[in-house]
Amino acid sequence: MAQRRLVVIGGDAAGMSAASRARRLKDPGQLTITAFERGRFASYSACGIPYWAGGVVDGPDALIARTPEAHRERGIDLRMRTEVTDIDVAGQRVRARDLASGREAWHGFDDLVVATGARPVRPPLEGIDAPGVYGVQTLDDGQALLDGLRQAPGRRAVVIGAGYIGVEMAEALRRREYEVTVLERSAQPMSTLDPDMGALVREAMSGMGIDVVTDTAVTGIRTGRDGRVAAVATDDREFPADVVVLGLGVRPETGLAEAAGLPLGESGGLLTDLAMRVRGHDNIWAGGDCVEVLDLVSGRTRHVALGTHANKHGQVIGTNVGGGYATFPGVVGTAVSKVCDLEIARTGLLEAQATAMGLRFVTATIESTSRAGYYPQARPMTVKMLAERGTGRLLGVQIVGREGAAKRVDVAAVALTARMTVDQMTALDLGYAPPFSPVWDPVLVAARKASATVAEG
Amino acid sequence: MAQRRLVVIGGDAAGMSAASRARRLKDPGQLTITAFERGRFASYSACGIPYWAGGVVDGPDALIARTPEAHRERGIDLRMRTEVTDIDVAGQRVRARDLASGREAWHGFDDLVVATGARPVRPPLEGIDAPGVYGVQTLDDGQALLDGLRQAPGRRAVVIGAGYIGVEMAEALRRREYEVTVLERSAQPMSTLDPDMGALVREAMSGMGIDVVTDTAVTGIRTGRDGRVAAVATDDREFPADVVVLGLGVRPETGLAEAAGLPLGESGGLLTDLAMRVRGHDNIWAGGDCVEVLDLVSGRTRHVALGTHANKHGQVIGTNVGGGYATFPGVVGTAVSKVCDLEIARTGLLEAQATAMGLRFVTATIESTSRAGYYPQARPMTVKMLAERGTGRLLGVQIVGREGAAKRVDVAAVALTARMTVDQMTALDLGYAPPFSPVWDPVLVAARKASATVAEG
Numbered sequence: 001m002a003q004r005r006l007v008v009i010g011g012d013a014a015g016m017s018a019a020s021r022a023r024r025l026k027d028p029g030q031l032t033i034t035a036f037e038r039g040r041f042a043s044y045s046a047c048g049i050p051y052w053a054g055g056v057v058d059g060p061d062a063l064i065a066r067t068p069e070a071h072r073e074r075g076i077d078l079r080m081r082t083e084v085t086d087i088d089v090a091g092q093r094v095r096a097r098d099l100a101s102g103r104e105a106w107h108g109f110d111d112l113v114v115a116t117g118a119r120p121v122r123p124p125l126e127g128i129d130a131p132g133v134y135g136v137q138t139l140d141d142g143q144a145l146l147d148g149l150r151q152a153p154g155r156r157a158v159v160i161g162a163g164y165i166g167v168e169m170a171e172a173l174r175r176r177e178y179e180v181t182v183l184e185r186s187a188q189p190m191s192t193l194d195p196d197m198g199a200l201v202r203e204a205m206s207g208m209g210i211d212v213v214t215d216t217a218v219t220g221i222r223t224g225r226d227g228r229v230a231a232v233a234t235d236d237r238e239f240p241a242d243v244v245v246l247g248l249g250v251r252p253e254t255g256l257a258e259a260a261g262l263p264l265g266e267s268g269g270l271l272t273d274l275a276m277r278v279r280g281h282d283n284i285w286a287g288g289d290c291v292e293v294l295d296l297v298s299g300r301t302r303h304v305a306l307g308t309h310a311n312k313h314g315q316v317i318g319t320n321v322g323g324g325y326a327t328f329p330g331v332v333g334t335a336v337s338k339v340c341d342l343e344i345a346r347t348g349l350l351e352a353q354a355t356a357m358g359l360r361f362v363t364a365t366i367e368s369t370s371r372a373g374y375y376p377q378a379r380p381m382t383v384k385m386l387a388e389r390g391t392g393r394l395l396g397v398q399i400v401g402r403e404g405a406a407k408r409v410d411v412a413a414v415a416l417t418a419r420m421t422v423d424q425m426t427a428l429d430l431g432y433a434p435p436f437s438p439v440w441d442p443v444l445v446a447a448r449k450a451s452a453t454v455a456e457g
Numbered sequence: 458m459a460q461r462r463l464v465v466i467g468g469d470a471a472g473m474s475a476a477s478r479a480r481r482l483k484d485p486g487q488l489t490i491t492a493f494e495r496g497r498f499a500s501y502s503a504c505g506i507p508y509w510a511g512g513v514v515d516g517p518d519a520l521i522a523r524t525p526e527a528h529r530e531r532g533i534d535l536r537m538r539t540e541v542t543d544i545d546v547a548g549q550r551v552r553a554r555d556l557a558s559g560r561e562a563w564h565g566f567d568d569l570v571v572a573t574g575a576r577p578v579r580p581p582l583e584g585i586d587a588p589g590v591y592g593v594q595t596l597d598d599g600q601a602l603l604d605g606l607r608q609a610p611g612r613r614a615v616v617i618g619a620g621y622i623g624v625e626m627a628e629a630l631r632r633r634e635y636e637v638t639v640l641e642r643s644a645q646p647m648s649t650l651d652p653d654m655g656a657l658v659r660e661a662m663s664g665m666g667i668d669v670v671t672d673t674a675v676t677g678i679r680t681g682r683d684g685r686v687a688a689v690a691t692d693d694r695e696f697p698a699d700v701v702v703l704g705l706g707v708r709p710e711t712g713l714a715e716a717a718g719l720p721l722g723e724s725g726g727l728l729t730d731l732a733m734r735v736r737g738h739d740n741i742w743a744g745g746d747c748v749e750v751l752d753l754v755s756g757r758t759r760h761v762a763l764g765t766h767a768n769k770h771g772q773v774i775g776t777n778v779g780g781g782y783a784t785f786p787g788v789v790g791t792a793v794s795k796v797c798d799l800e801i802a803r804t805g806l807l808e809a810q811a812t813a814m815g816l817r818f819v820t821a822t823i824e825s826t827s828r829a830g831y832y833p834q835a836r837p838m839t840v841k842m843l844a845e846r847g848t849g850r851l852l853g854v855q856i857v858g859r860e861g862a863a864k865r866v867d868v869a870a871v872a873l874t875a876r877m878t879v880d881q882m883t884a885l886d887l888g889y890a891p892p893f894s895p896v897w898d899p900v901l902v903a904a905r906k907a908s909a910t911v912a913e914g
Contacts, residue, residue: 411867430870435795
């Protein structure tokens with residue numbers, strides 16, 4: 001059999017997982033693998049950047065799962081600082097530019113993996129590109145931020161956006177002893193939660209000395225005489241800032257794919273089949289932060305940028321390219337994050353999302369503790385559960401608490417995958433011992449209340 | 458409608474949950490509720506006793522969920538220190554003895570709840586009843602142990618049996634600065650785990666300065682001149698002991714039920730239907746540590762003494778007696794425990810149990826960490842997974858690790874309930890962020906390995 005050529009665009013989680021998995025299944029005599037990465041780093045944990053920024057972990061080396069040299073030793077021709085500028089679908093080739101020399105060349109492929117990731121949202125505001133304004137998406141971004149912090153003239157930080165990157169960065173900057181203000185357009189931080197649960201996050205953040213300003217639209221970035229950021233302007237006031245961090249979320253980085261005519265969904269992410277093959281293209285695959293995935297609860301595709309999904313996508317793509325068979329069935333929308341000792345988790349649908357899907361539902365919110373109430377360090381948590389009216393099917397869970405809160409959402413994630421009802425959940429045989437749970441696990445308490453509410457009609 | 462009479466035998470988790478739930482559904486004009494408890498305490502957390510013994514929590518008050526007075530105020534006639542000595546099934550009455558006065562009386566019932574709990578296994582050995590030998594099942598036992606510790610002449614403790622009560626008591630006695638020896642008949646501690654996983658527990662316990670002696674049968678308890686325990690004798694040696702704790706597990710306390718002709722299973726536990734009605738008896742219910750429950754993985758009934766199940770049973774019984782409808786579908790065999798900072802968890806079937814069921818299976822054992830490897834306090838854990846050959850259906854999971862290990866078993870408990878395959882589990886959307894999990898959660902790593910092993914045939 002002829003030697004086939006695999007080309008990978010993007011050297012982070014999805015791309016390099018795909019390349020590594022394909023390499024394990026096919027030796028270099030059967031398959032050549034070339035991967036292009038425009039940055040200085042490959043195979044790293046972008047999710048670790050806020051902890052690097054906060055000095056909790058060392059970086060950037062600790063965040064790198066496998067060095068470019070290690071990939072090359074395993075027979076993957078990884079070209080760093082090399083940007084793919086064109087995908088010629090019909091011609092089965094990509095054009096890549098070496099960023100140092102500016103040299104460009106075409107590379108033919110039999111299989112192509114598009115793993116171009118995501119880019120931080122950067123609103124088109126005056127001053128947004130000023131020195132002292134940082135995105136936090138790549139290790140290069142992280143390095144730029146850390147270098148910038150060393151040069152910052154003062155210790156006032158403004159984080160724009162109170163999504164999970166925003167709150168994680170708020171923690172990081174608090175650890176660096178910055179005065180931190182977080183500006184959020186919505187009524188509450190963490191718009192990945194319902195507003196009533198977001199309010200709990202706000203309260204906790206305020207208790208940590210983080211100034212959370214909501215219902216506020218940023219109108220511009222003011223710069224000083226030196227051209228550096230000086231303040232963030234909103235509708236009605238200015239927030240002095242020595243450092244500004246953008247925590248407005250990310251969008252799929254699919255300009256290249258769009259130019260090549262590959263199909264994009266509503267959020268701009270690539271659309272694939274369950275084997276992670278780009279729809280309508282037998283030999284083009286896509287995974288990671290640049291794709292939309294099937295949401296198993298809503299039945300629609302959506303964009304979820306998370307390293308854990310990217311790794312799974314890469315595994316699936318690599319298996320398929322390597323001659324095996326694997327699929328990625330979809331997500332249920334699980335996310336966990338923390339800000340200082342506050343743990344925040346969600347899975348499934350929010351109220352607004354369920355309503356938008358045409359679903360009728362009940363909600364149940366309960367308070368419980370992470371351990372038996374009498375056990376030391378039992379910490380409070382609030383669990384909110386959504387269940388469909390009539391059927392009682394679980395639709396979503398949100399948890400805000402302290403130590404021991406966040407990972408309890410996994411129970412709901414599995415229950416959502418199995419399409420359980422909240423009544424079925426009340427009988428779940430979850431691990432119980434006083435150091436680990438009250439005799440009724442908080443998730444079960446929420447399920448009982450939701451089940452009773454469903455029964456009332 | 459005539460006033461009905463509910464009689465409850467046993468005032469702990471199952472009995473008082475049933476009584477409380479029935480009371481919420483029916484007022485005293487509709488239903489009288491009389492509950493008999495032979496001990497000095499009711500509605501308590503027996504699971505908390507090892508932590509009370511270790512001085513981690515205060516006792517006994519902190520372990521009492523609701524006092525007898527509080528029950529009485531809610532319209533439950535709870536009679537303490539009153540032992541039921543006879544169940545007259547045909548006559549629909551029980552005979553109860555006031556232990557203080559010795560007075561006996563018959564009490565008629567329309568519905569009866571048998572919630573007589575379990576008793577610690579006490580092998581018929583010479584000296585087993587000597588002062589200084591303690592079981593750990595009731596709060597009365599716990600109080601006797603604590604009183605005994607204050608009188609113990611020295612600080613050498615021997616725990617007989619290395620099941621979960623045994624290892625928890627080993628921790629408690631270490632906290633009290635005893636020299637602790639644990640004697641176990643099997644080859645490894647924690648026979649609720651496979652031996653290879655039990656070996657990890659043994660290694661960790663040894664590292665905590667607990668002497669674990671396995672493959673050892675206790676032949677007798679030696680007493681000193683004062684009649685107190687002096688040593689524990691085995692086949693080949695004697696272990697000096699100032700205190701001996703029995704950690705040999707428990708058996709259903711069903712002598713009363715057996716004498717009344719109620720149906721018992723192989724382990725001596727009462728057999729019920731899914732509504733927790735004693736089989737063949739329309740108006741007799743049973744729950745908690747005195748019943749056998751359906752194991753959803755093996756399809757057989759077995760005895761599982763756990764407070765969390767007892768509470769669920771009580772809830773189901775109380776709902777049914779109160780005119781509602783509820784069932785307890787069964788268990789999957791989840792248990793979590795800790796000894797010092799070691800966390801131990803299991804769910805589903807062990808290798809020996811699966812083999813006994815006629816199942817053919819593969820196993821996969823992996824090592825991972827509780828958080829991203831680069832995140833502070835990432836602690837190691839070992840996860841073992843059993844999956845059925847051919848179908849790939851999950852059969853069981855065992856976890857031994859440190860902080861963040863035990864409650865991960867809940868994911869497997871839900872997956873077992875939903876009869877998922879290990880291949881389906883590889884795609885589970887579990888919460889990921891560096892403080893909470895590596896990018897592949899340890900349970901997913903195990904599922905991947907198990908799935909690959911199933912695929913190899």
